[in-house]
Amino acid sequence: MTDSDIRSKIKEVFVKNFELDENIIQDDKLLFDDLGLDSLDIVDLIVGLQRVFKIDLRKYSEIKSIRTFGDVCNVMNKIIKEQPDEMNKIIDGHK
Amino acid sequence: MSRVVITGYGINSSFGFGADSLQKGLEQNRSGICRVDELLKCNGLQSKIAACAGEYNINVIPRLHRRSMGRVAHLGALAALEAVEHCGATPAMITGPRAGCIMSSTMGSASELYGTFDTIFTEKNMSSVSGMQFFKCASHTVAMNVAQMLGIRGSVLSPSAACASSMQAIGLGFQLIRGGILDMAFCGGAEEVNSMVVGSFESIFAAAPPSRNDDPETASRPFDARRDGLVCGEGAGVIVLESLDSALARNASILGEVVGYNTSASGSHISQSDSSAIRDCINAALHDAGISPREIDYVSAHATGTVQGDASEAEALRQVFGGRVPVSSLKGGLGHTMGASGAIELAACLMMMRDGVIYPTRNLEQPAEDCSGLNHIRQQTLAEINCFIKNCFAFGGINAVLVCRRFNA
Numbered sequence: 433m434t435d436s437d438i439r440s441k442i443k444e445v446f447v448k449n450f451e452l453d454e455n456i457i458q459d460d461k462l463l464f465d466d467l468g469l470d471s472l473d474i475v476d477l478i479v480g481l482q483r484v485f486k487i488d489l490r491k492y493s494e495i496k497s498i499r500t501f502g503d504v505c506n507v508m509n510k511i512i513k514e515q516p517d518e519m520n521k522i523i524d525g526h527k
Numbered sequence: 528m529s530r531v532v533i534t535g536y537g538i539n540s541s542f543g544f545g546a547d548s549l550q551k552g553l554e555q556n557r558s559g560i561c562r563v564d565e566l567l568k569c570n571g572l573q574s575k576i577a578a579c580a581g582e583y584n585i586n587v588i589p590r591l592h593r594r595s596m597g598r599v600a601h602l603g604a605l606a607a608l609e610a611v612e613h614c615g616a617t618p619a620m621i622t623g624p625r626a627g628c629i630m631s632s633t634m635g636s637a638s639e640l641y642g643t644f645d646t647i648f649t650e651k652n653m654s655s656v657s658g659m660q661f662f663k664c665a666s667h668t669v670a671m672n673v674a675q676m677l678g679i680r681g682s683v684l685s686p687s688a689a690c691a692s693s694m695q696a697i698g699l700g701f702q703l704i705r706g707g708i709l710d711m712a713f714c715g716g717a718e719e720v721n722s723m724v725v726g727s728f729e730s731i732f733a734a735a736p737p738s739r740n741d742d743p744e745t746a747s748r749p750f751d752a753r754r755d756g757l758v759c760g761e762g763a764g765v766i767v768l769e770s771l772d773s774a775l776a777r778n779a780s781i782l783g784e785v786v787g788y789n790t791s792a793s794g795s796h797i798s799q800s801d802s803s804a805i806r807d808c809i810n811a812a813l814h815d816a817g818i819s820p821r822e823i824d825y826v827s828a829h830a831t832g833t834v835q836g837d838a839s840e841a842e843a844l845r846q847v848f849g850g851r852v853p854v855s856s857l858k859g860g861l862g863h864t865m866g867a868s869g870a871i872e873l874a875a876c877l878m879m880m881r882d883g884v885i886y887p888t889r890n891l892e893q894p895a896e897d898c899s900g901l902n903h904i905r906q907q908t909l910a911e912i913n914c915f916i917k918n919c920f921a922f923g924g925i926n927a928v929l930v931c932r933r934f935n936a
Contacts, residue, residue, distance in 0.1 A: 451590050468591075472594075476657050479655060479656070479658065482654060483655065488654060
């Protein structure tokens with residue numbers, strides 16, 4: 433899965449879960465201040481990302497550091513690349 | 528003690544969204560009961576009919592409030608928004624410390640409960656469950672979600688008591704305002720139809736049998752000789768209760784006055800109603816109001832169309848009122864909206880009092896012998912109503928009766 437694929441899937445989670453216009457979801461947008469999310473939304477963001485990428489994100493401490501949409505993409509890229517090859521095949525198969 | 532008046536309501540049901548749709552449906556003696564796709568697909572469930580509220584534009588509720596609501600809270604919230612508009616109270620009053628929200632349902636959102644357990648059991652992973660599910664499934668989901676949406680800062684309460692839920696909510700609101708604790712309360716309840724809900728009645732043989740599936744509109748038959756079970760209904764009702772001083776101070780329209788209330792239990796059986804306990808509850812509510820049975824012009828019965836329940840209520844009504852007082856049940860067309868029924872049917876009573884008409888018990892063709900001796904209203908009847916009671920009974924042997932009258936300064 434390319435970085436672009438990952439970004440696209442993450443954006444889909446934002447659009448579906450938080451009813452956001454795709455065009456306003458940019459790397460520098462703050463999740464709380466710019467995109468209107470709150471702490472409960474972050475829980476559902478994690479659940480939504482887990483569902484798409486088939487990874488248990490709660491065991492990765494980096495997930496707690498996300499502040500912007502770009503942070504989410506970077507953290508997810510890093511986590512996905514840490515997955516065993518077998519897992520990446522599953523993720524790719526989920527495209 | 529403060530006098531307590533009603534200054535607004537919001538209603539949705541199988542007749543549509545908005546209180547006007549309830550009035551029109553009753554006037555036309557419609558039935559909202561039909562076959563339901565979700566029930567048709569459910570294995571092991573024999574009853575395939577219900578009175579569903581249909582689809583609605585839930586986007587009128589902002590996402591930050593809507594995200595924590597299941598269908599039952601959606602319905603409650605839509606009714607609450609209508610009630611806010613109807614009562615005309617200012618935002619400052621609604622969000623002040625002396626305004627409350629008291630709303631209930633039989634349980635949290637049944638469809639969301641089903642979805643939550645489906646996720647847990649199929650994925651076997653608790654981390655797949657949305658953080659919103661608790662707020663959709665909790666027993667006080669309607670009260671907390673509506674209160675958040677309206678910005679309520681006074682008491683938020685949810686006296687969940689199955690099919691007496693919204694009547695207990697209204698009764699509690701009445702007591703809190705009468706006692707000077709609150710000036711205003713948004714009171715009522717909501718209910719959604721789901722296979723779990725219908726199945727819970729079917730499992731104890733209280734639901735209309737499968738033979739009724741082919742003729743849904745005649746399936747719910749309160750007090751009738753051929754009644755054989757209830758049909759579940761969906762909807763929500765919010766009644767705005769207010770102290771008389773508050774209503775007069777803001778020149779609000781007053782739709783009626785709540786003058787008495789009682790809730791009490793049978794202590795005898797968890798599912799079967801008890802005529803003596805119902806009688807005692809009605810008498811206690813009348814006593815609370817300081818009103819004699821002779822002053823009652825109309826009884827809005829709980830009667831759901833079950834064999835035992837209707838007979839028990841009829842027996843209690845005979846004992847209290849004899850055969851004089853007009854009686855009807857609105858569940859022949861609306862189905863049994865369970866936790867919402869008290870509020871929805873109370874609003875209907877207020878409309879009847881306003882319009883000088885009594886809406887009949889739909890499908891009551893031949894009163895059953897064990898429901899006889901009452902003044903059953905079987906067709907729309909012109910009548911001056913100055914004082915009425917609304918009955919609600921629930922599993923657990925729980926009874927709740929409200930006494931209302933036309934407002935006179």
